[in-house]
Amino acid sequence: MRIKKQDNSVSLQEHYDRRVAQGAISDDTSQRKVLAMLSTLHDRLAAPRLFRKKRAHENGLYIWGNVGRGKSMLMDLFFAHVPVAKKKRVHFHAFMQDVHARLHELRKHKQSDPVALLARELAEDTTLLCFDELQATDVADATLLYRLFSGLFDAGVTIVSTSNHPPTSLYTGGVQKERFGKFIALIEEKMQVAALSSPSDYRHMQLRSLRQVWFSPLGSAADAFMDNTLAALCPGEKPKNETLTVQGRKITFLLYGDGIGRFTFHELCEIALGPADYLAIARKLDTLALTGIPALSPEKRNEAKRFVTLIDALYEQKVLLIATADTSPEGVYAKGDGSFEFARTISRLAEMQSAPYIQANKEE
DSSP states (O other), rough: OOOOOTTTTTTTHHHHHHHHHTTTTTTOOOHHHHHHHHHHHHHHHHHHHGGGOOOTTTTEEEEOOOOTTSSSHHHHHHHOOOOOEEEEEEEHHHHHHHHHHHHHHHTTTTSSHHHHHHHHHHHOOOEEEEEESSBBBOOOGGHHHHHHHHHHHHTTTTTEEESOOGGGGGGSSSSGGGGGGGHHHHHHHBEEEEEEOSOHHHHHHHHHOOOOOOOOOOHHHHHHHHHHHHHSSSTOOOEEEEEEETTTTEEEEETTTEEEEEEEEEHHHSSSOOHHHHHHHHHHHHHEEEEEOOOOGGGHHHHHHHHHHHHHHHHHOOOOOEEEEESOOGGGSSSSSSTTHHHHHHHHHHTTTSHHHTTTTOOO
């Protein structure tokens, strides 16, 4: 992979100042405090290895805070400008999927200590590892995470991660929480912990300012509406490819910021997905951007049924729907089997466009 040469004469603070001046982001004291910690890490990584002075807690940075505070934006800024050749930015869920797949292959070849070997392999390819949404929901991963991260730290890998939880609340499974104690202690020992405690939820501020979340008909104006809306919700952030695995099925989409997923109608309703898939999507996201909703003919009753199931899942989880469609909600499925039941979906879509629903969007 060819790495674009960075202009190290411009500091991270100056890049942040430029975005503020351009109106892309709001100036935030709490963000600046975390940015100063990222700048220190940036300068250490930019120094020739011979002159690096590594002290305790300098194996990386753990940034935590509520949704919408700018964690991903700050990490993106750091990752884009840190002059490290072997760097990788990945969503933690996708990283763990890759880890399990590679461990499976190593065990097939009867490696005596596959976790230690995998840590060495990762360290050979990566000097800087950046994670989005580090969390732990599977108690079976407790020992694996401790040994893997220990191996990465021992090999000199720097880790920067974001999370919605402080290290002590990292495990969200609720069962056998004590098994994660060693992993949590390792993070607190090896990484600086930075709380992004801004009182402002910029995502919700932008959501509450929305005047329209359903746009029709389809066409260039609809495309511009969706692009402009997502740019307003996630200023300065580029979407990332994301994969959600549900019962062995892989659902790919574009992830904007911490919790906005972009899908086409084809990807969600013209492919054989079911309630479990839609529920997993709704639990992961706080906002779903859905493009290309057609006016469905009576022959499209299966697509209409999937759309109904999708809307039910979004509604029950209080997920905001931003959509582009060929018609109003009333015209999406006007005739055909189940069109009478579709009336409930029309009612829900109307409520999901209301100010009270938008303002209640997955509030914590």
